[in-house]
Amino acid sequence: MEAAQAQWVKVHPLVVRVTHWINAFAILIMVASGWRIYNASPLFGFRFPNDLTLGGWLAGALQWHFAALWLLVLNGIVYVGYGIFSGHFRRKLFPLTPRAVLSDVLAALRGKLAHDDLAVYNAAQRAAYLAIILCLVVLVLSGLAIWKPVQFQEIAWLMGGYEGARLVHFFAMALMVLIALVHIVMVILVPRTFPTIITGRARRMS
Amino acid sequence: MKSPEAIAVAAILGTVSLAFAAGTTPGKPMKMDEPMHGEMKKQNMKKGDVKKAAEKKALKMKPVMEKEAAGAQKR
Amino acid sequence: MKKRSMETSLADHRGKLIRSIERRLFLKQGLSLGALALLSGCELTDGEGVQKMLLAMSRWNDGAQAWLFNSTKLAPEYPESAITKPFPFNAYYGEDEVRLVDAASYKLELSGLIREKKPWTLPELYALPQTSQITRHICVEGWSAIGKWSGVRFSDFLARVGADATAKYIGFECADDYTTSIDMATALHPQTVLTFRFADQILPPKYGFPMKLRIPTKLGFKNPKHITAMYVTNEYPGGYWEDQGYNWFSGS
Known part of the structure; x- marks a missing residue:
């Protein structure tokens, strides 16, 4: 390696990288097992293909779902705690205005969204990451309401009762999966972002 | 504890209980070799599995019951 | 902040450097795809260790639920x-x-x-x-x-x-x-x-x-x-x- 090339910038702190991958793994398990659980009593007129699900049967899927739940929640507490107390959220996700999000989303759709400094999230990224965090919070809360509609009946009540919580859980999942898919497509379109979430650093642009 | 009314109700139940099932007639012998009904089952589970499991469990729990009951009497 | 199109910024990076990054990327994606295949396939999910872990978690959840259970709620x-x-x-x-x-x-x-x-x-x-x-x-x-x-x-x-x-x-x-x-x-x-x-x-x-x-x-x-x-x-x-x-x- 020549000295000239060794100009690195720090993009993602270690905590963010570790929690990102644990989160990705936990979400994969939660979604795949959740789809199997959904199939046992579909809310709508469709089922998820069994090949895309995890657990093999209802009991297996429930075991996966309620095991990965702890991974998701504990990891989420570490990430959100770090994000709030280190100032990471404040620095990286804010300020965020609807106008900036709209203009960046439009730019991205035209393929004209710059992403020079990987350490700085553009407004579309900020909105997406914030939305996924909120989706996960809603998923955990609605999940608690479905799991414990008596012990946590106050949460269930906020969502219109047990059946309401099921709907909230489903739609929060759908939105989260949609955002995650867009996220993956963006990474494929801008592949140099991918190593940064593993190594934490990127080569300086200019 | 026994009320004549309750006895009368219980006595006729054996014959009239059929009337409560709307549409289908309950009481057909269970086809033990057939796959289970419902979404809780694993693909290869048969209705007869439940009976076999119950017999096994009864065998396992019987000595426990006797031991615990004997222990409780000693106290 | 100077905005450049994605194409040009990508073009900047098309060089010998990118090839090594792409190789790494491919390897990493391959690994995660492999992990995914293992997860959804039977190899891992039918594994005895995984079954034991899942059952242990289910027992742990029994304990958590007993703790959450409020006898007056x-x-x-x-x-x-x-x-x-x-x-x-x-x-x-x-x-x-x-x-x-x-x-x-x-x-x-x-x-x-x-x-x-x-x-x-x-x-x-x-x-x-x-x-x-x-x-x-x-x-x-x-x-x-x-x-x-x-x-x-x-x-x-x-x-x-x-x-x-x-x-x-x-x-x-x-x-x-x-x-x-x-x-x-x-x-x-x-x-x-x-x-x-x-x-x-x-x-x-x-x-x-x-x-x-x-x-x-x-x-x-x-x-x-x-x-x-x-x-x-x-x-x-x-x-x-x-x-x-x-x-x-x-x-x-």
Whole structure:
């Protein structure tokens, strides 16, 4: 390696990288097992293909779902705690205005969204990451309401009762999966972002 | 504890209980070799599995019951 | 901030450097795809270690739920107008195969850590003080339905027969060969009711004649129907679905 090339910038702190991958793994398990659980009593007129699900049967899927739940929640507490107390959220996700999000989303759709400094999230990224965090919070809360509609009946009540919580859980999942898919497509379109979430650093642009 | 009314109700139940099932007639012998009904089952589970499991469990729990009951009497 | 198009910024990087990055990328993606395939395939999920881990987590969740269980927290009750009609039938067999129990010869057998083990006949059970509830039955499959059940408060019945309230478990055997068991705290919950009536009628066979233990703080499969025997014990009794892998506590 020549000295000239060794100009690195720090993009993602270690905590963010570790929690990102644990989160990705936990979400994969939660979604795949959740789809199997959904199939046992579909809310709508469709089922998820069994090949895309995890657990093999209802009991297996429930075991996966309620095991990965702890991974998701504990990891989420570490990430959100770090994000709030280190100032990471404040620095990286804010300020965020609807106008900036709209203009960046439009730019991205035209393929004209710059992403020079990987350490700085553009407004579309900020909105997406914030939305996924909120989706996960809603998923955990609605999940608690479905799991414990008596012990946590106050949460269930906020969502219109047990059946309401099921709907909230489903739609929060759908939105989260949609955002995650867009996220993956963006990474494929801008592949140099991918190593940064593993190594934490990127080569300086200019 | 026994009320004549309750006895009368219980006595006729054996014959009239059929009337409560709307549409289908309950009481057909269970086809033990057939796959289970419902979404809780694993693909290869048969209705007869439940009976076999119950017999096994009864065998396992019987000595426990006797031991615990004997222990409780000693106290 | 200077904005450049994605194409040009990508072009900047198309060089010998990018090739090594792409190689790494491919490797990493390949690895994560492999991990995914393992996860959803049978290789890993059928592995003994993974099964053990999942069962250990299920046991851990039993403990967590016992800890969360509040013996004074009541399940929501509903007005008559909220009752689901028709109330769904659910069992491991078809509705035409529902086991018919003969009322006249029926006896509820008691064993284990119970003082008065004399079997109970239906007239004797019907003569006990009765209570009613309109609560939501929630199935582990996800669906739910509201019904009205009436019978004797289970804690009253247990006190009457001298069940050891310090014991851990109560196990049930049913006329349809089904078995299940519950924790003592749930058994003593004020809404846990040994029911003989559904919608003010004698419990029809499809809903569990002659009796169903109605537990609004537990999932449907923990609410045994056609109960013929029950026992109090400190030895974990499990149950049919529980032994197959469904979570034992399964509390709501």
